[in-house]
Amino acid sequence: MNEGEVLLFLQLKQVGKTFTTEEKQFQVFSNIDLDITENQFVSILGPSGCGKSTLLSMVAGLEEASEGTISLEGSLIKTPGPDRGMVFQQPSLFPWLNVRDNITFPLKGKMTKQEANDHADHFLKMVQLSRFKENYIFELSGGMQQRVAIARALAMDPKVLLMDEPFGALDEQTRHIMHDELMKIWQETQKTILFVTHSINEAIKLSDRIVVMGTRPGRIIADINVDIPRPRERSNLEVIELEKEIMSLLEGEINKVLKEELNQ
Amino acid sequence: MKWNLIIKRILFLVVVIGIWQLIFTLNIFEDIIFPSPFKVFTALYEGFAGGDFFVALGASFKHLFSGLSLAIVIGTIIGVIFGKSKQADETAGMYLIAMQSIPSIVWVPLAIMLFGFTEFAVVFVIVLGGTFVMALNVRSAIHNVPPQLTRAARTMGTKGFPLFYRVEIPASIPYFMSGLRLAWAFSWRALMAGELLSNGPGLGYTLSYAQDYARMDQVIGIIIIIGVIGALVDHFVFSKLEKTVMRRWGLQ
Ligand SMILES: Nc1ncnc2c1ncn2[C@@H]1O[C@H](COP(=O)(O)OP(=O)(O)OP(=O)(O)O)[C@@H](O)[C@H]1O
Ligand SMILES: [Mg+2]
Numbered sequence: 001m002n003e004g005e006v007l008l009f010l011q012l013k014q015v016g017k018t019f020t021t022e023e024k025q026f027q028v029f030s031n032i033d034l035d036i037t038e039n040q041f042v043s044i045l046g047p048s049g050c051g052k053s054t055l056l057s058m059v060a061g062l063e064e065a066s067e068g069t070i071s072l073e074g075s076l077i078k079t080p081g082p083d084r085g086m087v088f089q090q091p092s093l094f095p096w097l098n099v100r101d102n103i104t105f106p107l108k109g110k111m112t113k114q115e116a117n118d119h120a121d122h123f124l125k126m127v128q129l130s131r132f133k134e135n136y137i138f139e140l141s142g143g144m145q146q147r148v149a150i151a152r153a154l155a156m157d158p159k160v161l162l163m164d165e166p167f168g169a170l171d172e173q174t175r176h177i178m179h180d181e182l183m184k185i186w187q188e189t190q191k192t193i194l195f196v197t198h199s200i201n202e203a204i205k206l207s208d209r210i211v212v213m214g215t216r217p218g219r220i221i222a223d224i225n226v227d228i229p230r231p232r233e234r235s236n237l238e239v240i241e242l243e244k245e246i247m248s249l250l251e252g253e254i255n256k257v258l259k260e261e262l263n264q
Numbered sequence: 265m266k267w268n269l270i271i272k273r274i275l276f277l278v279v280v281i282g283i284w285q286l287i288f289t290l291n292i293f294e295d296i297i298f299p300s301p302f303k304v305f306t307a308l309y310e311g312f313a314g315g316d317f318f319v320a321l322g323a324s325f326k327h328l329f330s331g332l333s334l335a336i337v338i339g340t341i342i343g344v345i346f347g348k349s350k351q352a353d354e355t356a357g358m359y360l361i362a363m364q365s366i367p368s369i370v371w372v373p374l375a376i377m378l379f380g381f382t383e384f385a386v387v388f389v390i391v392l393g394g395t396f397v398m399a400l401n402v403r404s405a406i407h408n409v410p411p412q413l414t415r416a417a418r419t420m421g422t423k424g425f426p427l428f429y430r431v432e433i434p435a436s437i438p439y440f441m442s443g444l445r446l447a448w449a450f451s452w453r454a455l456m457a458g459e460l461l462s463n464g465p466g467l468g469y470t471l472s473y474a475q476d477y478a479r480m481d482q483v484i485g486i487i488i489i490i491g492v493i494g495a496l497v498d499h500f501v502f503s504k505l506e507k508t509v510m511r512r513w514g515l516q
Contacts, residue, residue, distance in 0.1 A: 080420075082421040085419065088412065092412045094435075096512065105420060105422075106420035136512055138513075153419075
């Protein structure tokens with residue numbers, strides 16, 4: 001084992017995805033190279049349709065790569081597995097189970113019922129929902145549901161936490177609270193997080209690193225390390241600077257799409 | 265509010281019976297084809313007090329219970345096969361709808377020819393009446409499992425048979441409930457069709473017996489019983505169940 005290999009954690013090598021429907025072939029992106037180190041908080045930012053969700057699904061193992069390879073700690077990813085937890089834009093909780101049973105869902109068979117419950121209680125405390133463990137999903141607000149989804153993903157003790165616009169459906173106020181909570185959880189659990197978002201501000205506020213994707217064809221157009229000390233206030237000059245920089249990158253992409261649409 | 269509604273419903277009933285009594289008093293129709301409300305209630309009272317209606321109801325519920333249970337089991341199996349196998353659905357899915365659209369009374373001659381005037385023939389008609397609607401609903405239930413939920417389960421390492429019984433089955437319960445409710449309604453109708461042409465015992469048979477003896481009071485009385493039971497079971501069993509499930513599953 002040489003020095004370089006020790007650092008490898010989540011690695012995407014020349015990854016491409018082409019969807020094949022009856023007659024048509026549609027290439028979402030190709031040649032995606034990405035190396036993510038352990039404990040890193042990485043955001044993926046990009047215009048709608050550039051393939052962010054597809055990329056995340058591929059890391060989750062829900063979609064197969066058409067080209068290239070994805071590996072976690074050296075082993076190839078082909079199928080979903082409990083080493084990667086996913087939080088979707090919609091909470092996707094099981095309505096027939098109460099909050100606690102939702103969280104213990106992935107633990108069944110891996111530990112005793114009692115251990116699983118203790119485990120769930122630990123993570124429920126972390127997302128501040130201890131009082132609601134007996135409640136059913138329909139009794140919770142959107143933000144609370146998303147917190148349960150995060151607790152459920154964490155309870156499997158994954159190596160990587162994949163989050164696809166997890167706060168996209170929440171109101172501004174709740175979103176800020178969730179940001180603070182996610183930061184606390186991240187610092188507490190030391191997870192590696194891959195976070196897809198539409199919001200430049202959200203990406204800057206949370207991430208160590210921002211990967212900006214372009215579209216048509218989908219590709220990485222910028223890979224930015226964010227060194228601004230946390231907590232990052234919106235009024236911070238460095239934050240404003242970075243926001244402008246990313247904005248202009250994205251505007252270029254969006255204008256390109258508009259032009260293409262008009263020329264068709 | 266609630267009391268208000270109950271009073272309104274009772275008042276409505278009083279008005280209907282009042283009009284009925286009025287028509288009777290005006291002597292527009294012969295008494296033999298248009299009995300008074302009092303005569304019908306007497307027939308009902310006598311039927312129950314003499315025990316005849318209880319015997320008939322007992323037999324009917326026995327038929328219904330056997331037929332409906334079979335219909336639910338067979339319908340669920342067929343529905344799961346069609347829901348899970350695209351091949352099966354493409355090949356025979358259409359015929360399921362064709363079978364479902366056949367009114368249950370159509371099966372009666374067939375049942376009598378196959379099984380004679382037996383209780384088994386009645387049960388057979390009920391099974392055919394309930395199975396297809398159950399199968400169609402179970403099929404939709406499986407098709408309508410939110411893909412989001414199976415995706416979420418897969419990211420937690422759930423696959424194969426555990427995915428089926430831990431996620432797909434519970435996720436399909438709302439449609440399954442609607443299937444149950446419809447299967448009950450269809451079976452109830454099939455039960456009456458089957459029993460009307462049977463040699464008893466059963467409520468439908470009692471009804472045709474009353475017809476043979478030109479007892480319009482009993483005929484109307486039994487029709488009332490059939491309607492009331494249908495409404496009560498739907499309201500207190502199936503509608504309640506369905507509402508509870510829909511609420512829990514966040515569909516309301
Ligand atoms: N199953 C599929 N079959 C065919 N095309 C697909 C499929 N899934 C996604 N696509 C296409 O791939 C492209 C990328 O989709 P994806 O959902 O990854 O975009 P996204 O970047 O997440 O967009 P958004 O920000 O709007 O969520 C889109 O053009 C979409 O139409
Ligand atoms: Mg997306």
